[in-house]
Amino acid sequence: MKTTVDVLVQKYGGTSLQTLDRVRHAALRIAEARRRGSAVTVVVSARGSRTDDLLRLAADVGAAGPSRELDQLLAVGESESAALMALALTGLGVPAVSLTGHQAEIHTTDRHGDALISRIGGARVEAALGRGEVAVVTGFQGIDRAGDVATLGRGGSDTTAVALAARLRASACEIYTDVDGVFSADPRILPAARCLPWVEPGVMAEMAFAGARVLHTRCIELAAMEGVEVRVRNASSQAPGTIVVDRPDDRPLETRRAVVAVTHDTDVVRVLVHCRDGRRDMAPDVFEVLAAQGAVADLVARSGPYESEFRMGFTIRRSQAEAVRTALHDLTASFDGGVHFDENVGKVSVVGMGLLSRPEHTARLMASLAAAGISTSWISTSQMRLSVIVSRDRTVDAVEALHRAFRLDRPEPADATPLTSRRSATA
Structure with missing residues (x-):
């Protein structure tokens, strides 16, 4: 941007916008940030259970999986949130404009349902900020090479926010959610969990991959690569939250707490693959099946090259199991083998x-x-x-x-x- 004004990106999740009162509360927070002198870009998720409701509608008419038309439908949730937020801000006397992923020039890869952001043009976002408006951008979506809507998959709105913060060279990206920050464990199941004032990006990425639901792995990986400072805060309180950043601290690593x-x-399932012919290395074929469905394997172990039977074990997300089940069964059956899924x-x-x-x-x-x-x-x-x-x-x-x-x-x-x-x- 051709401006010396501090740019701040704020992202509001679905629970933060679930009711009209919460929308108004978020609008007041945005207005306050603007009053303090920041040029504010806001990224919004679909409100409450809107995405789940749209997925159920799609299933009711026979949608079988990710597709162009499903992405067209799911994009409605974020578009609704963006327009509603822009209207709420305007009602407070704050000039605002809502922009879809297409209008904000968020370009993605061609994989419907799980696209990656390839680049952001952002001319209309910059123009809006230059006019003193709040730019309210739909999260979770962009446009592919064909000009069609493509959604970003799980955690997509967080990734949109960080990508925009990097593109606009924002001072920070604030992620507003329904908890006070990043905790030492899930506070919903462990009241003794402690809110962490800071977390290093690499640690946060591992936490996200291993099950922490506050931020998504892709969002944090992008923040680390682009040097974006991420702040996680509660949309309903003034708690300071958690800063995800390399701490400016000279203490040697050994004096810090390691854990x-x-x-x-x-959301995990254990998969066991076996084949009676130990000379047949099925590992490349297994990983090709997983890659084709975007399924990430963890805790991988396999038999050695001199054993009489090929065996391989790994975990994937339970939500991805159905996508790979048939392909793995077909693969192992063709080599007199089998596959077992343990969901317990x-x-x-x-x-x-x-x-x-x-x-x-x-x-x-x-x-x-x-x-x-x-x-x-x-x-x-x-x-x-x-x-x-x-x-x-x-x-x-x-x-x-x-x-x-x-x-x-x-x-x-x-x-x-x-x-x-x-x-x-x-x-």
């Missing part, structure tokens, strides 16, 4: 920094779960995440045990000092 949070994921599982993860360098953390994880009588089947370790598979009905118990074992209800001494943003600290 930051415990996450859990019940949950994934629990300890997330932090330098975990692989501290084997005592893996030992503590296993010991605390054993002491709680929770059996584990698979385990995966890395520098930033330790994940285990447990029985689905013991997932919450495992979160409680690990949160207690790693003393995550206790703040670090440095957390007692309010954290200002990196841009503010260096201004």
Whole structure:
């Protein structure tokens, strides 16, 4: 933008806009940010359960999966929210314009239902800000090379907000949700969970992948690549929230707490693939099936090259299981093999920094779960995440045990000092 005005991007999720009172409350917050001198771009999700309602409508008329027409239908939810927000702002005396993904020039890949943002033109957004208007942009959608609407999939509105913040060189991207920030565990199941004043982008990306629902992995990966500072705040309160940023702090890593949070994921299924002919390496074929459906495998293990039978195990999202089930059955049957899907599982993860360098953390994880009588089947370790598979009905118990074992209800001494943003600290 050809302006020296500070640009701020705010994103409001579906629960933050569920009722008209919440829409008005968000509009007042936007107006206040503008009054303080920021040029504000707002990204909105569909209100409340609107997307789910539209998906049910599509299913009722026989829609079988992602398609051009389904994306056309789903885009209605965000368009409704954007126009409503622009009207609410205008009613407050704040000039505003609503823009669809097409109008904001958000270009995507051609994969309906799970498109990636390829570039943002943003001329109309910049023009609106230059006129002193609030630009209210639909999240979750853009246009593909054919000029058709393409939706971005799970967490798409967060990704839209971060992408716009990067394009506009915004001072920050504020994500407004229904919780006070990013917690050391899900506060809905664990009241002792603590709101984290800051989280490093890499840790946040691992938390999101491992089940934390506040932010989506793609959004945080993009923020890290583009240097966008993300702030997570509660749309219904003035709580300071969480800043996702590399902390401007000279303390060596070893003096920080290594474990930051415990996450859990019940949208997971364990998949076991086998083939009697151990000479046939089916792993490339399996991964091609997963890639074709955009299914991400985690906790992967497989048999060695000299074993008599090929065996491979991994986890994918439960919501992606149906998309790959038939293809995997057909693949294994053609080689006298089979595939088994186990949905009675949950994934629990300890997330932090330098975990692989501290084997005592893996030992503590296993010991605390054993002491709680929770059996584990698979385990995966890395520098930033330790994940285990447990029985689905013991997932919450495992979160409680690990949160207690790693003393995550206790703040670090440095957390007692309010954290200002990196841009503010260096201004």
